[in-house]
Amino acid sequence: MNETNNPISEINIEIFSPQKRLKLRHIEKKNENEMEVDTDQDEIYKSRRLMIPGQSIAKEGEYLKGHGTFHFDGNLIASVCGNIERVNKLVSVRAFKSRYNGEIGDIIVGRITEIQGKRWKVDVNARQDYFLMLSAINLPGGIQRRRTSSDELQMRNLFVENDLVYAEVQQIMGDGSVAIHTRNLKYGKLQNGCFLKVPSNLMKRSKMHFHSLDECGVDVILGLNGYIWIADTEQQRKQQAFIQKHERENFDQPLVLPEDHKEITKESRERIARIKNSISLLAEGFMVIHPKSIMQVYKQSIKMALSAKDLLHPEYIRQITTYLSTLPLENDSNLDMHEYPEEQ
Amino acid sequence: MQKISNTEIYFIENGINSNLRADGRSRNDYRHFSLETGEIIHASGSARLKISDTEVLVGVKAEIKEIKNAQSNNDKQQEDLKRFIFTVDCCQSASSEFTEQKRLDQYNIELAKQLERLYSHPSVVDVDKYLTIVPGKFYWNLCIDAMVLDSDGNLLDALSIAIRAALYNTVLPKIKVITSEYQEITFEVSEDPEDVISLKDAIENVPIFITLNQIGSQSSFIIDSTLQEELCINSKLCIGINQKSMICSIQKSSGMEGLEPQTIIQMIKSAKQIGVQIISTMDKALKLNP
Numbered sequence: 253m254n255e256t257n258n259p260i261s262e263i264n265i266e267i268f269s270p271q272k273r274l275k276l277r278h279i280e281k282k283n284e285n286e287m288e289v290d291t292d293q294d295e296i297y298k299s300r301r302l303m304i305p306g307q308s309i310a311k312e313g314e315y316l317k318g319h320g321t322f323h324f325d326g327n328l329i330a331s332v333c334g335n336i337e338r339v340n341k342l343v344s345v346r347a348f349k350s351r352y353n354g355e356i357g358d359i360i361v362g363r364i365t366e367i368q369g370k371r372w373k374v375d376v377n378a379r380q381d382y383f384l385m386l387s388a389i390n391l392p393g394g395i396q397r398r399r400t401s402s403d404e405l406q407m408r409n410l411f412v413e414n415d416l417v418y419a420e421v422q423q424i425m426g427d428g429s430v431a432i433h434t435r436n437l438k439y440g441k442l443q444n445g446c447f448l449k450v451p452s453n454l455m456k457r458s459k460m461h462f463h464s465l466d467e468c469g470v471d472v473i474l475g476l477n478g479y480i481w482i483a484d485t486e487q488q489r490k491q492q493a494f495i496q497k498h499e500r501e502n503f504d505q506p507l508v509l510p511e512d513h514k515e516i517t518k519e520s521r522e523r524i525a526r527i528k529n530s531i532s533l534l535a536e537g538f539m540v541i542h543p544k545s546i547m548q549v550y551k552q553s554i555k556m557a558l559s560a561k562d563l564l565h566p567e568y569i570r571q572i573t574t575y576l577s578t579l580p581l582e583n584d585s586n587l588d589m590h591e592y593p594e595e596q
Numbered sequence: 597m598q599k600i601s602n603t604e605i606y607f608i609e610n611g612i613n614s615n616l617r618a619d620g621r622s623r624n625d626y627r628h629f630s631l632e633t634g635e636i637i638h639a640s641g642s643a644r645l646k647i648s649d650t651e652v653l654v655g656v657k658a659e660i661k662e663i664k665n666a667q668s669n670n671d672k673q674q675e676d677l678k679r680f681i682f683t684v685d686c687c688q689s690a691s692s693e694f695t696e697q698k699r700l701d702q703y704n705i706e707l708a709k710q711l712e713r714l715y716s717h718p719s720v721v722d723v724d725k726y727l728t729i730v731p732g733k734f735y736w737n738l739c740i741d742a743m744v745l746d747s748d749g750n751l752l753d754a755l756s757i758a759i760r761a762a763l764y765n766t767v768l769p770k771i772k773v774i775t776s777e778y779q780e781i782t783f784e785v786s787e788d789p790e791d792v793i794s795l796k797d798a799i800e801n802v803p804i805f806i807t808l809n810q811i812g813s814q815s816s817f818i819i820d821s822t823l824q825e826e827l828c829i830n831s832k833l834c835i836g837i838n839q840k841s842m843i844c845s846i847q848k849s850s851g852m853e854g855l856e857p858q859t860i861i862q863m864i865k866s867a868k869q870i871g872v873q874i875i876s877t878m879d880k881a882l883k884l885n886p
Contacts, residue, residue, distance in 0.1 A: 363601070365599070375599075414599045414600060414602075415601045443603040444606065445604075445607060446607055446608075447600075447824075514606065514610075515610075516607075518614050518616055521614065521616045525617070525618060525619055528618065529619060560619070560620025561619065561620040561621045561622075561625060564619060564648070
């Protein structure tokens, strides 16, 4: 329990998990290939790719100052910890941990923070709250019509403050604000499950963000903004059926979910907890989070005969992250954000 | 403010009722924690504690306190009791709960006062043996400064455990008292870093807090709550427990629901078990790594 002070050399181990070292090597390999084609003058690209705040990148004037850098004392200095990116003369440093930056079509999970006239403000771990227009949601019962002022007064029947919503980025406005929408039957309010927050940089862009993990009967929604929703498949299915029935028959009344539709058995709770801890383990090891890696941790934990809470223990976290980093090449290709085959 | 929706509260409450929390722990499970002592070299004693994302750093600074004769006997006794001065400083970045300066200040004071109430009794550390320089005149005062670097719930317990470890780590320089002809007292502080008084043996009676949070049904309560669980709390009982599993203080946080007497008795029982367990494992670990 009592740990002696870490010598400075050990700090590296903290920053680079074995997995990430693999990733770095991966990128390095790629860049070496690039270098052959474009044997430029840039020293910075050959020697240092990973920057820490305060580290000098180049002399002032050699490059243009991009995001995450600043001029100081005749040098170009990194202001964040991350990888160098360069487009011609423009050098920027992309931080490992940063706020979420939305792009059109991104699937996200957000939390309502405020209700304003005709729109909800939604916290999505970005620099500012995104907004969800009243006209950008499906009305209960799926009726298509203009939103009237009476709809405006009933907005709290749809979403109230602190509700979680599953949505998609619709539009990025000129002033930097972002509109999201829930105009799809699968989008909407998230109920009866548990919420988890991870760094958004760990999320992978893929075709699907809603995954029913059949092996354990758990639904996960991996929002690109790093907000994750975990629930029980069976309970969610029951709940969905009830809501649809309710909307067909009497959508004017507010929805009250009966108790037996909210029930989750202790076994599925245990599985939800295991999935949740698997995801936080991946976040702890700073590894990419997608269904495959989650299931790898999940299966490994069962193989090691660990209970769900054991996954929080640093010793087991170390063992499993080491195990993951030794997995064959397939795992390495998973790290490549664009080549990973989508799960259907 | 950290936020939580009603259905999430329902999920957490039901999990606690069935004795399985969102992270797979049972009600009486403590998270793994790591403790480091002696991190701040220019403090008399220090400790850093990490429980999951909760991270606190405690430094102890010893000062010489002179007690003036002018005070009445009663006042003097009051003064004698105060050998510890607490300050708690939560970093604004620690939690979204702390972003409001006014709330943050209140919270800092609340934590410091709670700690002070627990530790300010003279029997906590043997004042005569360890903290007296000249009886009735000069004493050691220990300024205990705690910083909350990051928060994932259960701050008070974390602070009290870190304070106990910091006291274990505390060393006071030996002081030679010289009385001159005119009854003036001067000190000669020993400069030898080995020649010190360690408070190692003095922490025997130093208690720690066990916070029991009642969530969901009346009779279900949990220890070591996470930030999300703390948003669902109905009521909260902070119990100070020492090595001999004696109760040193009970504080019920105000502004929440009440508690059944039976629940309180159960809470005390489990606080006793858990408190002794934590203290004994902690002492064992501290003795192994002086």
